[in-house]
Amino acid sequence: MITREALYQLVWNTTGRSVAAAFGVSESYLIRVCHKLEVPRPPRGYWQKFEVGRASEPPPLPPAGPVTEKCWSKSTRPQPPYVPPATKRRPPSKPAKQGEPKHPLIAAAERHFQRAGPGADGCYLKPRKKLVVDVTASRTGLAKCLGFADRLFRSLEGLGHRVVIAPSFALTRIALDPRQQPPPGSGRVWSPLRPTVVFVDGMPIGLAVAEVGETVAMQYAGHGNFITKEEFKRKKRFGATWERERPLPRGKLKLTAYSPLLGVPWTREWLETAGTPLDDGLETIAAAIESGALELLASLERAGR
Known part of the structure; x- marks a missing residue:
């Protein structure tokens, strides 16, 4: 079991490959875990810049929302972050209505x-x-x-x-x-x-x-x-x-x-x-x-x- 705070410290102190290996999962799986716990991750090229002292400061860990997962264990399969039904926008499956502007x-x-x-x-x-x-x-x-x-x-x-x-x-x-x-x-x-x-x-x-x-x-x-x-x-x-x-x-x-x-x-x-x-x-x-x-x-x- 690992908390959001501990995961945040891990992903900003070592590479994603190392963190994933420590948990025995793939990097893509680790990405899904971070999305689930709403933990920010280093951008592309961060570790190359870090090695030469040019990396930017890590962003702060955002406060957990009312539906944010607080911790994760390997036995729990990560799911995409929850989106409230009122704000979730689904792809339209029907043609555009008459007069609706095209892309x-x-x-x-x-x-x-x-x-x-x-x-x-x-x-x-x-x-x-x-x-x-x-x-x-x-x-x-x-x-x-x-x-x-x-x-x-x-x-x-x-x-x-x-x-x-x-x-x-x-x-x-x-x-x-x-x-x-x-x-x-x-x-x-x-x-x-x-x-x-x-x-x-x-x-x-x-x-x-x-x-x-x-x-x-x-x-x-x-x-x-x-x-x-x-x-x-x-x-x-x-x-x-x-x-x-x-x-x-x-x-x-x-x-x-x-x-x-x-x-x-x-x-x-x-x-x-x-x-x-x-x-x-x-x-x-x-x-x-x-x-x-x-x-x-x-x-x-x-x-x-």
Whole structure:
């Protein structure tokens, strides 16, 4: 059993790795314990500054609130800090009401995507502006992708997590291609200049929304164009033709959350299935992103960054 006061002294007098090892738990577990007891922890880079005498003074231990846990033992599994029902904001699971303002990133990107033409791949839109939200969609799937991204961003910000375009090139976008097995020579899919990120307690998590390209049998229709077999039959085309499988956007969404920090890998994906839209899992997605931020924080501490 350890009190809040004793834990506070430990985490500010030795590294998180050492404290976790002393209790026989992982660093990520120790982070959850500190959150539960509302004990402040050293920021990233604190111990490097401490070694050269440049570390700032530790913040005082805040007074325990009426629902704050006063102590912890290893036999007690830590839970997230309690949030009173009156102040807890849950992610919205329904579309925005008529007239409700869209998230600023979506409102700014909408006009650029609407004026965009297809990119080198011939299917996905390629806006002229590169500093826009990370959404990859065809003309027919654009409204669905932007609508889901809008609801996701507002859900995360409702929980207190800011969603922005990465403020600098220090954060990088991982290689992403929404197409399944793109054929050689099919062209690269457009990607933004900087990643879209959500900051969870200061830790960035990259977010990318895409319309998945499913492999479809298509028919050559002349002039270098391929169309679906159904469209080919409907137009009753004649002449030399052949069949080829190509990835074609079909309106199914995929969300990728990832680490935008070089050398710190972490990725989670959610793929829409028939009868189960991604909107139905917004609360689960938000919880997984919050958990991922803790995992990244623990990885950085293990690496001494």
